Amino acid sequence: MTIYSLYIYDRHCTCVYYQDWHRTKLPKPAAEGGILPAVSHQVYPQPQQDTISTSDPISTYSSPRNTLSSSSGVVVAVNEEQRTTTPQPPQAQSGLSFDEEAKLVYGVVLSLRNMIKKLSGKDEQFVNYKTSTYKLHLYETLSGYKFVMLSDPNADSLRFVLRQIYSGPFLEYVVRNPLVKMDSKERGIDNEYFRTSTDRMIRGLSVFQ
Template sequence: MTIYSLYIFDRHCACVYYQDWHRTKHLRPATEGGILNAVSRAVAPQTADTSTPNSSTVTSPRNTLSSTTGFVVAVGQDPTVPSQTSPDPPKSNTLPFDEEVKLVYGVVLSLRNMIRKMSARDEQFTNYRTSNYRLHVYETISGYKFVCLSDPSTDGLRYVLRQIYSGPFVNFVVRNPLVPMDSREQGIDNDYFRASVDRFIRSLSVFA
């Protein structure tokens, strides 16, 4: 059993936060303008590097990571020139992150509406399972939706999402005057919130 990823959507249907742990497929960054700012550094749109060789930040010969290519180069080699033996970056057939979150939110919204229309009682959509993953949902009164993807054999994690909301989210986002809570232009990638969520998820027995 394990936990793959966490998404948080606001009441405007926008993804304002993302974090993953055991993702197996290569994650493609979002397209320019596809997501809000400060959702996650891992999915931020890639921008063209306009720096010149003279402005390279690699100044120490011990630093073997090229600042412009990400390839490991030999000590003493010009960091602005990629190694001839460096392999090409792996190609991925996955969707860009902004397309992925649209699908995730669309599934949550569709299943929630279907359950509300077909159920005779006021039932809530909490999770569903496929052969590859299990999706868990917790929705707050203010309209925030916490969505988690986990191994299909994992039990319901709605209580985990509720604890993330009542603990780290309230402490480091709701009570933080520097974090916009109703913005269509800014996410909530707060360092303290991210670190707190990471510690909490890793402390769970289902995290492996």
């Protein structure tokens, strides 16, 4: 048994946080404008590097290492991080981009939740469902945030884990943090302390392998 991924959605149906552990196929980066910043750097759109045309008379340097333009004398800032970044080994990716995947996950949760309320009444709650390949767990807060976790289909209910994430790292490092903007119309809620604390909590579970 194991845990695959964690999604957090706000009351506006927007994915504001994502983290994964044992996924064999990672989602493709989201399309430009399809995801908020500070959701996850792994699925945020990669910046497009500007290509310099040799036929352009304005561009007189051919390498990013040349920081001095001979024609204007203007020093061009160079991003050292791009130079020193070690190339990562390629990983298998799923056919969907992350923004499409996040919408599908939320659509499933919303549809099943509405169906259960209509069939069983308002007091009935949707907490999880199981397929042959995964199990989806849901915890919804009074403020409208939805914590969704995908795990092995044989795992027990992990709703208590989602509740611990909300009452622990989420309240401590997101809600009570004055530096985090709780306006999901502009950006997500990812920060180093919340991600590290959540990762430590998940890895400490007996279901995690």
